Amino acid sequence: xxxxxxxxxxxxxxxxxxxxxxxxxxxxxxxxxxxxxxxxxxxxxxxxxxxxxxxxxxxxxxxxxxxxxxxxxxxxxxxxxxxxxxxxxxxxxxxxxxxxxxxxxxxxxxxxxxxxxxxxxxxxxxxxxxxxxxxxxxxxxxxxxxxxxxxxxxxxxxxxxxxxxxxxxxxxxxxxxxxxxxxxxxxxxxxxxxxxxxxxxxxxxxxxxxxxxxxxxxxxxxxxxxxxxxxxxxxxxxxxxxxxxxxxxxxxxxxxxxxxxxxxxxxxxxxxxxxxxxx
Numbered sequence: 001x002x003x004x005x006x007x008x009x010x011x012x013x014x015x016x017x018x019x020x021x022x023x024x025x026x027x028x029x030x031x032x033x034x035x036x037x038x039x040x041x042x043x044x045x046x047x048x049x050x051x052x053x054x055x056x057x058x059x060x061x062x063x064x065x066x067x068x069x070x071x072x073x074x075x076x077x078x079x080x081x082x083x084x085x086x087x088x089x090x091x092x093x094x095x096x097x098x099x100x101x102x103x104x105x106x107x108x109x110x111x112x113x114x115x116x117x118x119x120x121x122x123x124x125x126x127x128x129x130x131x132x133x134x135x136x137x138x139x140x141x142x143x144x145x146x147x148x149x150x151x152x153x154x155x156x157x158x159x160x161x162x163x164x165x166x167x168x169x170x171x172x173x174x175x176x177x178x179x180x181x182x183x184x185x186x187x188x189x190x191x192x193x194x195x196x197x198x199x200x201x202x203x204x205x206x207x208x209x210x211x212x213x214x215x216x217x218x219x220x221x222x223x224x225x226x227x228x229x230x231x232x233x234x235x236x237x238x239x240x241x242x243x244x245x246x247x248x249x250x251x252x253x254x255x256x257x258x259x260x261x262x263x264x265x266x267x268x269x270x271x272x273x274x275x276x277x278x279x
Contacts, residue, residue, distance in 0.1 A: 028051065032082070083099065
């Protein structure tokens with residue numbers, strides 16, 4: 001008997017009209033539908049005009065570890081299992097990753113139904129560079145751990161995307177302003193695709209002030225990456241000369257400084273060797 005198929009099905013992040021046509025088809029034909037919230041699934045099915053014919057069961061962060069082996073067994077027995085979360089793509093800051101890993105290990109085919117993404121939509125409307133970005137999900141709830149996590153990203157040059165709960169938004173933005181600097185640009189995207197959708201853009205300092213009155217809804221925060229400070233050739237050359245005088249190889253030091261500053265390795269090397277005091 002051949003294995004079944006695990007389908008990760010993206011659900012709308014707000015407006016049910018954004019659902020992919022395949023979503024209704026998958027929900028209606030699945031042998032098992034594993035839903036983060038079965039009540040939300042029922043409402044979604046009503047909006048889509050479909051009725052699941054297979055077994056519907058809950059699959060959320062509190063029972064994910066216990067339920068994964070059962071679902072893998074269903075897959076190995078040849079059943080089609082569809083996973084849906086409350087919004088967006090399963091396994092992206094939602095249940096699903098554990099099941100995908102177990103299914104792959106068991107030789108089960110895994111596919112997905114593409115659909116709405118808060119991460120990509122927030123990036124698109126933020127006004128920040130989108131050629132390179134990283135997704136950091138939810139930050140730690142404790143202040144110290146949150147500051148440490150952001151500190152690791154202090155030199156991150158890619159645009160960063162975070163999820164945050166509305167009641168923690170002001171504190172998170174304040175910590176970001178402390179770590180990244182109050183003038184770092186950011187955008188808070190609220191209630192994307194919903195009736196009260198709002199995108200608030202500004203510096204972190206401005207957004208902290210705005211969030212002080214309280215913010216409601218689903219929140220995605222986009223923060224611009226660190227900008228590389230303009231490097232001064234003469235200053236870097238002087239530093240290279242000092243390091244070479246202490247015994248480091250000129251070629252190695254020039255390569256390291258070039259990677260760190262963006263200055264041309266050849267320009268650095270030529271400027272150093274032009275000084276007769278450096279061999």
